[in-house]
Amino acid sequence: MQIGIDRIHFATASQAFDLKDLAEARSVDPDKYTIGIGQDKMSMAGEDEDIVTLGANAALPIVEGHEGSIDALLFATESSVDQSKSAGVHVHELLGLNSRCRVVELKHACYSGTAALQMAVGMVARNPKQSVLVIASDIARYELESPGESTQGCGAVAMLVKANPSILAIEPDSGLHTQDVMDFWRPNYSDTAMVDGKYSAKVYLDSLKHAWLHFQEVSGMVISDIQHFCYHLPFTKMAEKAHARLLKVNKTDHPKIESLKATLQYNRIVGNSYTASLYIGFCSLLDNAKEDLANQRVGFFSYGSGCVAEFFSGLIQPGYKERLLTESHQNALSARRTIDYPEYLALYKTQHHSDGQDFESRPMTQGQFRFSGIKDHKRLYERNESSEG
Ligand code: HMG
Numbered sequence: 001m002q003i004g005i006d007r008i009h010f011a012t013a014s015q016a017f018d019l020k021d022l023a024e025a026r027s028v029d030p031d032k033y034t035i036g037i038g039q040d041k042m043s044m045a046g047e048d049e050d051i052v053t054l055g056a057n058a059a060l061p062i063v064e065g066h067e068g069s070i071d072a073l074l075f076a077t078e079s080s081v082d083q084s085k086s087a088g089v090h091v092h093e094l095l096g097l098n099s100r101c102r103v104v105e106l107k108h109a110c111y112s113g114t115a116a117l118q119m120a121v122g123m124v125a126r127n128p129k130q131s132v133l134v135i136a137s138d139i140a141r142y143e144l145e146s147p148g149e150s151t152q153g154c155g156a157v158a159m160l161v162k163a164n165p166s167i168l169a170i171e172p173d174s175g176l177h178t179q180d181v182m183d184f185w186r187p188n189y190s191d192t193a194m195v196d197g198k199y200s201a202k203v204y205l206d207s208l209k210h211a212w213l214h215f216q217e218v219s220g221m222v223i224s225d226i227q228h229f230c231y232h233l234p235f236t237k238m239a240e241k242a243h244a245r246l247l248k249v250n251k252t253d254h255p256k257i258e259s260l261k262a263t264l265q266y267n268r269i270v271g272n273s274y275t276a277s278l279y280i281g282f283c284s285l286l287d288n289a290k291e292d293l294a295n296q297r298v299g300f301f302s303y304g305s306g307c308v309a310e311f312f313s314g315l316i317q318p319g320y321k322e323r324l325l326t327e328s329h330q331n332a333l334s335a336r337r338t339i340d341y342p343e344y345l346a347l348y349k350t351q352h353h354s355d356g357q358d359f360e361s362r363p364m365t366q367g368q369f370r371f372s373g374i375k376d377h378k379r380l381y382e383r384n385e386s387s388e389g
Contacts, residue, residue, distance in 0.1 A: 002169035003124045004314055005117075006131075006162040009325045010280050011057035012155040012270050013043040014366040016336040017344045019150055025341045026145065033150045038236035038264070042153040042271035044339060044347050045139050046364030050371045051079050051156065052087050052381060055137035056094040057367040058276075059158035061325055062133075063095055069131050072102040074120055076112035076136040076275045078186070080105065081379060090381055091135060094369050109184065110232055111304025112136070113157070113275035114312075120161035121170055128163040135159075138274035140234075141192050144348065148195050151235045153271015157279040166323040167286070168298070168314040175215025175311040177207045184305035191352040200305055201238065205245045207309035208301055212246060215311040223250040226299040226313060228285055229260065233277045236264040242301060262288040269333060278302050286316075287326040294318045335366055 018041055023030035033039055045054075055075065063070060075088030086105035106112040106119075113136030120132035137156030142148030183200035186193045208231075216222070223246070231239040243257050266284040267273075273280060278300060286293065293316040302310045339347065353359055353374055360373040363386060370384045 001128060001163055002165065003121045003163055004161065004165035004170040005159045005168040006165040007062035007160040007323060008157065008167060008279065008283060008286070009058055009062050010155055010157040010266075010276065010283050010329060011054050011332060011367060012273070012336070013045045013049050013054070014336055014364060015044040015046055015339045015347065016041045016269065017044050017339050021341050022150060022344070026149075036237065037150055038240070039150060039268055039271060041269040043155060043273075043336065044344060045154050045351060046347065047350050048361035048363060048370040048372065049365045049367065050081060051077050051137040051139060052081065052090045052094070052379070053365060053367055053369045053371050054154065054156035055087065055135040055158065056091045056369045058137065058156040059091065059095055059133060059135055060368055061328060062158055062160050063097070066131070067096045068098045070097050070101055070133050071130040072120070072123060072132045073097065074116035074132065074134050075103070075105045076107075076116040076134070077105065077138055078107055078109050078112070078274050079137070079139045079141075080107070087137070088135065090379070094381055108308050109304030109306050110234075110274040110277060111302055111308040111310065113279060114300070114302035114310050117159065117161065117170070118174070118310075118312075124161055124163055132161045133158060134161055136275035136279060138276055139351065140272035140274055141351065142195065143192050144345075147197050148193065151272050153273055155270050155273030155276045155280055157276040157283065159279065166317055167320045168316055170312065170314045171219070173215060173219035173312070175211040175213065175218065177210035177214065177307075177309040179203075179207070179307055181307050183307065191354060201241070203305070203307055204232070204238065204303050205242060207303055207307055208242050208245055208311070209249050211301065211309045211311040212249060219313070221313070223252060224254070225297060227255070227296040228263070228289075228293070228298045229255070229301070230263050230278055230281045230285060230298060231260075231301045232303040233264070233267040233281050234272045236268050239264060239281070262290070266329070266333065283329060286320070286324055287329055294320060
């Protein structure tokens with residue numbers, strides 16, 4: 001029996017900030033961002049957008065009409081809004097899912113989306129009648145004027161995991177690598193990540209090598225068995241470095257780095273979305289590849305700082321194209337409102353609520369759900385009446 005991704009859809013914020021404007025504000029050559037880092041824009045969450053609304057917006061088109069048949073919702077994030085309650089329970093309510101549903105939040109940096117996906121596969125293997133909704137949702141935030149600032153962004157991806165999936169059958173073997181390192185972390189008292197940027201890129205690349213070697217050992221596959229590669233995407237240049245490293249480890253120059261192009265298109269204008277990033281890259285491949293991907297194998301490299309890494313593979317299913325939500329992705333990306341530097345700064349400052357005060361958000365989102373504010377320490381969510389959908 002095959003198990004994997006039956007539907008996939010992503011959502012991002014309704015605002016975008018151009019990295020050329022950030023470069024001007026920071027007196028940096030814009031080519032450093034657009035060429036050196038490989039990013040053109042970052043999505044910027046509005047006052048009424050957070051990981052819950054992004055996650056619910058990502059999931060809505062794939063659960064609408066099937067609300068009663070979701071058996072579990074696994075919510076992966078490292079931008080948690082509560083230390084106790086799972087963000088998934090807010091999403092469960094917004095989507096109107098069946099109360100006979102298991103909901104939990106998972107964490108390990110950018111890796112937990114993959115942990116959730118593999119756990120979902122395990123749950124379906126145990127009971128093939130089950131449908132498991134995986135949501136990975138994050139807002140990437142660094143200190144203003146730090147090297148990481150240009151790699152911010154946000155987004156959420158939702159994947160429905162079932163037996164006999166329509167889009168991707170996930171293969172059973174995984175290559176793993178875990179090591180206790182401090183390359184990127186966020187202590188409970190900080191609302192931005194601490195990062196040793198250059199070191200994090202080194203650990204990412206070393207982890208890729210170890211996870212790949214383990215994958216080869218357990219699967220018996222060689223690099224030429226894989227037609228497409230999706231890498232975790234903190235910024236698009238990182239995937240190019242990763243692929244170059246993989247080619248070097250395998251002493252080959254094929255498939256060429258240019259073959260990654262379709263996987264990078266969305267992330268280049270969304271920015272880092274931590275747990276969601278790898279899977280937005282997969283959506284980008286599905287939506288933007290010129291060729292028919294049916295029956296082709298995709299290799300996925302998932303990396304979470306700290307660090308946990310996994311390399312796994314999947315086979316794209318015949319007929320996958322009819323199940324894609326390409327138009328929804330492209331419309332949402334092009335409908336984002338471009339913000340200027342003063343608005344970027346203002347939104348950056350209102351994103352986090354650590355003072356315990358009541359808060360009422362101004363309407364900004366074009367999504368179906370909004371975070372309306374905080375009252376008596378409770379986060380409040382509602383349907384967005386002004387959304388066109
Ligand atoms: P930096 O140190 O300011 O940048 O920030 P740099 O000086 O290394 O320059 C970047 C690249 O631009 C270099 O290219 C320069 O040569 C080039 P490279 O040598 O790397 O090929 N450059 C130019 N190119 C063209 N025209 C120019 C120009 N100027 C320079 N004029 C850094 C870079 C990645 C360190 C920073 O953005 C950062 O700290 N980012 C956050 C950490 C990160 O994303 N790490 C990636 C690996 S870890 C990971 O992926 C996990 C993560 O997602 C978190 C999680 O798991 O939860 C982050």
